[in-house]
Amino acid sequence: MSETALQLHEKAFIEAFVAPRWRDRYRTKGGIPREDLSHKLEGRLDPRRIVPVDDVPPFQDVLEVFGAKPSSATCVFFSQMSDLEGLEWPLQSLVQGQIPAQWPQVYHEEDTIFSIEPGRLALFWPEAPATRFICVADPAARERIRKRFARSK
Numbered sequence: 001m002s003e004t005a006l007q008l009h010e011k012a013f014i015e016a017f018v019a020p021r022w023r024d025r026y027r028t029k030g031g032i033p034r035e036d037l038s039h040k041l042e043g044r045l046d047p048r049r050i051v052p053v054d055d056v057p058p059f060q061d062v063l064e065v066f067g068a069k070p071s072s073a074t075c076v077f078f079s080q081m082s083d084l085e086g087l088e089w090p091l092q093s094l095v096q097g098q099i100p101a102q103w104p105q106v107y108h109e110e111d112t113i114f115s116i117e118p119g120r121l122a123l124f125w126p127e128a129p130a131t132r133f134i135c136v137a138d139p140a141a142r143e144r145i146r147k148r149f150a151r152s153k
Contacts (some may be wrong), residue, residue, distance in 0.1 A: 006086040009076040012119030019046040034080045037111035038127040051134045052151040059094045059113040065144050066121055101106040
């Protein structure tokens with residue numbers, strides 16, 4: 001049985017962005033329980049691999065600063081919202097501002113991960129809207145993103 005895009009992206013997210021002490025828990029469960037998106041995952045991310053941001057930067061800007069063209073033509077959503085869960089959305093559409101109909105809700109208040117490049121680049125919107133996270137595996141790209149978008153103190 002082949003993996004779905006959601007499974008591939010989720011496994012890569014766990015390996016790249018979840019703190020080592022929590023990875024086995026999520027591997028054992030077969031992924032991130034969606035209820036963990038709201039209260040637990042934020043504290044279980046590897047702080048060395050995330051950039052907290054105050055506001056959501058435009059996708060085009062994130063990709064430009066990331067500095068590499070994603071190999072995937074789609075991003076995959078992990079969400080507590082059933083109509084977004086597993087949705088594959090054309091990355092170019094997001095860059096051009098074309099968004100899923102469900103976006104207005106998730107953009108402001110829902111617990112959702114947008115996996116752009118499996119294990120390399122993702123955005124995480126936790127329940128509390130005060131902080132969002134850009135998850136970046138590559139240290140050089142992470143530093144560029146930190147300099148451009150990092151949360152003000």
